[in-house]
Amino acid sequence: MIITIDGPAGAGKSSVSRALAEKLGFTYLDSGAMYRALALYLLEKGVDIKDEKQVEKYLEDVQIDLDNDSVFLNSRNVSHLIRTPEIDQASSAVSRISAVRNRLTELQREMEQRGDMVAEGRDMGTVVFPEADFKFFLTASPEERARRREAQLAGQKKNIINHEIILQQIKNRDKADSSRAVSPLKAASDAFIIDSTNLTFEEVIEKILNIIKEKRKKSGKDQTE
Ligand code: DC
DSSP states (O other), X not given: OEEEEEOOTTSSHHHHHHHHHHHHTOEEEEHHHHXXXXXXXXXXXXXXXXXXXHHHHHHXXXXXXXXXXXXXXXXXXXXXXXXXXHHXXXXXXXXXXXXXXXXXXXXXXXXXGGOSEEEEESSIIIIIOTTOSEEEEEEOOHHHHHHHHHHHHHHTTOOOOOHHHXXXXXXXXXXXXXXXXXXXXXXXXXXXXXXXXXXXXXXXXHHHHHHHHHHHHHHHHHXXX
């Protein structure tokens, strides 16, 4: 079974997807981590990420693999290197290149061999797994997402940047992710949209599990009718 969870940055997709995968005993596919690892690879190689031709050349030599919470770049665990502001920007930039999306889509689809999966990202339900059994689009207001980001930075004892700056960064990234020409961020037409602005983490999980349960019950009933 494939469950996809798409949505903008900071909507709580990662923690929800990870917890859901754990609860159901499914593999967790963090597609954002793959874009991040690829961005790291290109930066380390000194590639100009605005130069599509050059980026394309480097795609052939890159292997990115996921093992639940860890991401491997050509067999090197780079999980601790990909959550920086520099990689936030670079991954967003490389994700606009269609050759990059094609290569990563290919690698993501290969993960289907591992069995049941919760796939998280921006285009999991629209492009990578259009036949997914359940599709969710998790969102929250930009203000709430900025507030969560601030709390996260405070928890990591990192310098608290001004609220307005964080909010602006979130809005800029939303705009970049939803206006790009290839696979823009959008909800699949058959996705359940969940607005988590006023929901706790537990409430979001409960809502998702209820939707899955209800839909399965309904389709079971439909078959017997
Ligand atoms: O979810 P994230 O913040 O780790 O994603 C990093 C970047 O990768 C983000 O700017 C959007 C891009 N991305 C994408 O274009 N498609 C995906 N399926 C996942 C991430």
